[in-house]
Amino acid sequence: MIVYDIQNLVKTYPDQTQPANKNITLQIYQGEIFGILGDNGAGKSTLVRQMVNLLTSDSGSITLFGNNIVAVPHLVQMNVGYMPQESGALNNLTVGEALYYTAHLRGMSRVDARQECNALLDLWQIRELRHQPSSRLSGGQRRLLRLAVAIAGSPPVLILDEPTNDLDPQRRKLVWDILRQINQEQNTTIILITHDAIEAEKAIQRVGIMRTGELVAVGRPSELKQQVDRMLRLELFFTPEIPPSLPPHLSPIALEPGHWQVLLEWNQVNPTLNSLNLDMLDDFRLYSATLEDLYLHYASKA
């Protein structure tokens, strides 16, 4: 069953010359975890903000469960738990109040909303913050509260804009575990934007990769990886001022100053290694492809 049907979506911000989204067509199916990956400024947040009706589109259409989201009031509010990337305070509500009122507004009785609040405090391991005003939380604590608010009342769809930002490794794992759990137990459809490609690989079932406002690849990671799977990732570490010379047909991706990545066919490995002046390198490593390589492959193609 199709949950979201997005057709030919275009959005240009008033003061911009280039569109932030160019003709995006995408279907999201019930019960899937769909990851949106892409570089900074690729148009990911713009896309999801249109999907939750916070931003109007210039043209194109979005339906949710078969109804146009602009034409049917409250459709998004009743069905979608949205966590924006920016996480300001929730109107000075305490943590417990934010969870209780959200669950109640999403249709739960007062008694059920109180139970939901308690369950969420335990699930997200934030019980000790129950009476704390949300304005006095740390960035990571606020992120967990925002996630808990998004899932309060068990909406059938979640849209999460960078759910693991600001979190330490232990809490990142908690987030991925909980998302997998509610997806499996409640068949919740989860759409998430992430830069956490390595962790996302364990959870997401389909991925859409965006580049300069366009969806450049959509599919299961395993399908998309067939393009790069036969490839190996060579990482080169060197003094930033003295980059190594590579055979001309290879284009390195600069991960940071003095750290390059090159995707190689198997038969290119030996000639490439032989061509390198190892005295000029601090180190090199060779890996098989991951979702992160897939993302770099599609997102950074010229």
Ligand SMILES: Nc1ncnc2c1ncn2[C@@H]1O[C@H](COP(=O)(O)OP(=O)(O)OP(=O)(O)O)[C@@H](O)[C@H]1O
């Ligand atoms: N409110 C705005 N007004 C004008 N331009 C905007 C606005 N928000 C975003 N943009 C521009 O639209 C483009 C897409 O931005 P968007 O925030 O959707 O990217 P993103 O993929 O979510 O990036 P990031 O990973 O950095 O969050 C960028 O060029 C950005 O500068």
